[in-house]
Amino acid sequence: MGEQNNCRVIAIANQKGGVGKTTTTSNLGIGLARQGKRVLLIDADAQGSLTASLGYREPDKLDITLANVMGNIINEKEMDVEYGILRHEEGVDLMPGNIELSGIEVSLVNVMSRETVLRSYIEEQRSRYDYILIDCMPSLGMLTINAVAAADSILIPVQAAYLPVKGLEQLIKTIGKVKRQINPRLEIEGILMTMVDSRTTYARDISKLLIENYGSRVRIFNSSIPMSVRAAEISAEGTSIYKHDPNGKVAKAYQPLTEEVLGNE
Numbered sequence: 001m002g003e004q005n006n007c008r009v010i011a012i013a014n015q016k017g018g019v020g021k022t023t024t025t026s027n028l029g030i031g032l033a034r035q036g037k038r039v040l041l042i043d044a045d046a047q048g049s050l051t052a053s054l055g056y057r058e059p060d061k062l063d064i065t066l067a068n069v070m071g072n073i074i075n076e077k078e079m080d081v082e083y084g085i086l087r088h089e090e091g092v093d094l095m096p097g098n099i100e101l102s103g104i105e106v107s108l109v110n111v112m113s114r115e116t117v118l119r120s121y122i123e124e125q126r127s128r129y130d131y132i133l134i135d136c137m138p139s140l141g142m143l144t145i146n147a148v149a150a151a152d153s154i155l156i157p158v159q160a161a162y163l164p165v166k167g168l169e170q171l172i173k174t175i176g177k178v179k180r181q182i183n184p185r186l187e188i189e190g191i192l193m194t195m196v197d198s199r200t201t202y203a204r205d206i207s208k209l210l211i212e213n214y215g216s217r218v219r220i221f222n223s224s225i226p227m228s229v230r231a232a233e234i235s236a237e238g239t240s241i242y243k244h245d246p247n248g249k250v251a252k253a254y255q256p257l258t259e260e261v262l263g264n265e
């Protein structure tokens with residue numbers, strides 16, 4: 001079904017917390033929308049950070065979220081294709097997430113085809129969008145497996161401030177397993193270095209290390225995202241970096257990343 005159009009589904013994943021998954025999902029997504037693409041962002045994290053960072057400050061008070069959507073699929077309840085989708089003023093659509101996803105994560109264990117509940121939702125949405133980006137939670141639990149099983153590719157943000165090698169190995173192993181067992185079309189979109197502090201040479205060492213260890217197997221984006229308080233501010237603002245600080249270094253970094261992702265089409 002998905003093969004009939006050009007929609008690309010990208011999961012933004014890393015089980016390590018605080019590496020820039022949510023920031024990348026929203027700014028890459030809005031960047032793609034600014035290039036005229038139809039974009040759906042999916043908040044697959046019970047923390048609801050993507051939802052909150054797009055201005056829905058109290059995700060837990062929303063009536064309809066991804067938890068309801070997945071619950072309906074599990075219970076074989078019909079729903080409209082637009083059910084629960086919010087429209088952000090910067091041109092992206094959002095399927096919000098909140099704390100109720102942790103209940104879904106638990107209940108999935110007893111569900112038939114528990115790895116592909118999210119996939120059946122996304123397959124329904126493919127004809128309506130050019131890009132669907134899924135913001136994953138910092139774990140390799142059932143929700144992240146659902147995201148990876150639904151995706152065409154995975155974008156892995158890696159914080160440049162520490163040695164990411166061990167955690168990445170585990171993530172790449174999981175991706176390989178999902179590819180072999182559930183989703184043969186799955187690819188790695190690329191590794192993205194985030195929160196790069198240009199004042200240190202450490203970032204360069206990490207970059208070298210990544211290329212040495214993974215360069216032959218996995219693409220590493222040329223673009224990297226610098227460390228900046230402006231990036232931290234946008235989660236409180238409910239806007240993208242393009243609106244908050246259009247001429248700053250973070251906006252200038254997410255733009256070429258957007259171009260690189262578009263170049264992968």
Ligand SMILES: Nc1ncnc2c1ncn2[C@@H]1O[C@H](COP(=O)(O)OP(=O)(O)OP(=O)(O)O)[C@@H](O)[C@H]1O
Nearest residue numbers: 017018019020021022023138195226227228231232
């Ligand atoms: N380039 C950056 N420079 C400085 N701070 C950043 C940058 N990118 C993100 N941040 C901040 O770092 C924190 C973690 O970022 P983010 O929420 O995007 O990571 P995450 O991987 O989604 O975290 P989690 O694993 O909890 O979901 C946030 O407070 C965010 O505002």
Ligand SMILES: [Mg+2]
Nearest residue numbers: 021022045049
């Ligand atoms: Mg996050």
